[in-house]
Amino acid sequence: MLTKDQKQQIEHQGMPLDKVELQIKNFETGFPFLDIQKAAQIGDGIRVLEDQALRKAVDEYVEKSGDKIIVKFVPASGAASRMFKNLFAFLEEDSPALEKDDFVNKFITEIESFAFYEDLDKSLKSKGSSIKASLQSGRYADIIKHLLTDEGLGYGNLPKGLLKFHNYASGSRTPVEEHFVEGAQYGVGKENMARLHFTVSPEHQEKFEEKIEVVKPVMENEYGVKFEISFSQQKKSTDTIAVDLDNRPFIEDDGSILFRPAGHGALLENLNDIDADLVFIKNIDNVVPDRLKSTTTTYKKAIGGILLHAQEETFKALKDLDLAVDEVSVDRAAKVFTDVLGGKLPATFSEKTLAEKASFLRRKLNRPIRVCGMVENTGEPGGGPFWVKEADGTLSLQIAETAQLDLDEPGQKKIFQSSTHFNPTDLVCGIRDYKGNAFDLMEFRDPKTGFITQKSKSGKDLKAQELPGLWNGSMADWNSIFVEVPLITFNPVKTINDLLRDVHQ
Structure with missing residues (x-):
């Protein structure tokens, strides 16, 4: 039971009381495991683009992207301190x-x-x-x-985005600068504008702004495009309450309740504020030197082209349903859902009336769309692609983190171990509906897919709660298309010595 003082603290945090009470209830009951049906694999949920299909997708993107508002959404709040964990430990030794x-x-x-x-x-x-x-x-x-x-x-x-990563004859570049270059290569849309949006920590935004003030005119001159740069910070209202091991609010030494950032799922609200036709999402540290960028650029354009094609077909089907509900419009909508979006209809679909089929398909088609790059699993951490049964019997493609799965259950563990790919945070999103209105992305997440982890502070154990992951539960109710992309497109820098790998030299 929350005390009067605790309730006042929660209100001061800017969070509705019922929201915090729900979070405490989640600690008490836990989150249900995701019931995966099978792993998505090549030919069954993961598409492979052979040469002709790759060229077609790239051409479609080049042809149709010029009149679109395109935003490159880059989570960039990560501090570099974790990169230097080993070096800090070396300094702390008495006689290193x-x-x-x-x-x-x-x-x-x-x-x-x-x-x-x-x-x-x-x-x-x-x-x-x-x-x-x-x-x-x-x-x-x-x-x-x-x-x-x-x-x-x-x-x-410093934030990871402002460290010098790559050397060139003309100088060196930070990840921020590399994202400028990528933006010029595949993120130019309407008005010859490349729009970059960085989510940053409050204490780092000024440094980002100072860097970009210097970089922007240089990049505009070099690449002949205009750049529009924007920032956002993870909203304090998305923080989640921490509790002790008895699920009571964790109280700091000064008597205040501890609230913690709720993981990358909190960025769904930032994404929801973006005004764009297409949004590419890619982490700040997943960049390579120019000599290796061509593959990334090609596949970014390809998944963009696949999204634009899927959107076009989906929008046509929805507009046809608005004009008339008949065998032709319903069959077309069903074909778009299965053949274009790759969805799987429930066994009971054929038993529905024409009106029921139309209603069902409207609901399935009128959702945000994402195309996600998937790379072969080489042991790196990351969400895996799986088929999940929804409440209405539909099989949908979702990305699941290990923490969401019951790996103590033999059947679920077997499915997990059969997974061949993972998502390296490589996706493009369509966030407008067929009438041109922005979706409210908050309506398409699964709140039951949060995480609970055990931490400690000031020598005391606590439990923390993360919101549904941005590309996991936060996008659970999107239409998802998974495409295999080359492993060379995934080159994150987790430790400082990763920069010594050939792909960063």
């Missing part, structure tokens, strides 16, 4: 020994390969040292400290 730490040893011995090398060396020289002198005298901790702390480059306190 390079030869005993393979990760740090690799970082030090290959330090000249990093795009920030010259900046780091220049910074050290301003303090009367240099990388070379530090290496010769074995002062490795000095180099690392100068990279991470505000004594030098302060990389440990």
Whole structure:
């Protein structure tokens, strides 16, 4: 039971009381597992684009995207501190020994390969040292400290998007700059405009704005396109209450209730605010140098073309149903749902009356559409593609995280283990309906697909709750098309040494 003071704190947070009470109830009851029917695989839920189909999809995108408002939506709130976990740990040791730490040893011995090398060396020289002198005298901790702390480059306190990732003859680029380049290559739409939207942390937005003020005119001049840049922050009202192990509000030392950011699912509200015909979603750190961008560009255009074709066919079918409900319009709508969108009708569909079929298909077709790239599963973490049975008997394609599945149940575990692909946060979304109105995306999520995790703070255990994931439960009721894309299009940077891989050199 919440006290009067706790209720006042919750209202001050800007959250409806009934919303918080529901969150506490979720802690008490838990979230139900997702009942997957089978893994989506090539030929059964995952499409493969052979050369001719790939060219056709790309051509369709090039032909039809010019009059569309296209936004590149980039979750960019991630702090870089996690990239440097091993380096921070090295600094905390009493007598750090390079030869005993393979990760740090690799970082030090290959330090000249990093795009920030010259900046780091220049910074050290301003303090009367240099990388070379530090290496010769074995002062490795000095180099690392100068990279991470505000004594030098302060990389440990920066957002990942503002670190130097890639070297070029003309200089180096951050992920933000690489997303500008990608935007120019496949995100140019109406008015020759490439629109980039970054979701950022409040403490980092000013730094992003400063960087973009410098980058934008340079990129516009180099690529001959206009850029429109916007930002948003995860809304405080999407935070979720934390509880102790008895499901009571977790109280901080100062007596306040602890609220925590609710995971990337909270960004659904940010996405819902976007005014666009097409939205490409891609994480801030999944970028490569120019020499490897062509494959990404080709497949981004291809999934964009598939979406535009699916939208066109879906919109025609819905408009036909508005004009007349007859055998022809209903059959066409059913064909669009199964052949174009890849949905599977329930066994009882044939038993419905004509009017019931039309109503059913209207509901199924008039939804947001997404086309998701899927790469072969090589052991990387990520949501897997599965067929899920909906309440009305329809089989739909969904992306499920491991935490959503009951892997203690043998049948579910077997299905999970048969999965061959995963989603690397590579998707394009159609968020307008057939009348040109924006969908309210909040209506198409499954609130039962949240997550509960156990954490700790100030030495005390707590339970945290995440909202349905942005490309998982938050898009559970969308029409989804899954397309296999090459593994080379997925190159995230999770640790600093990932930048030493060939794909980032």
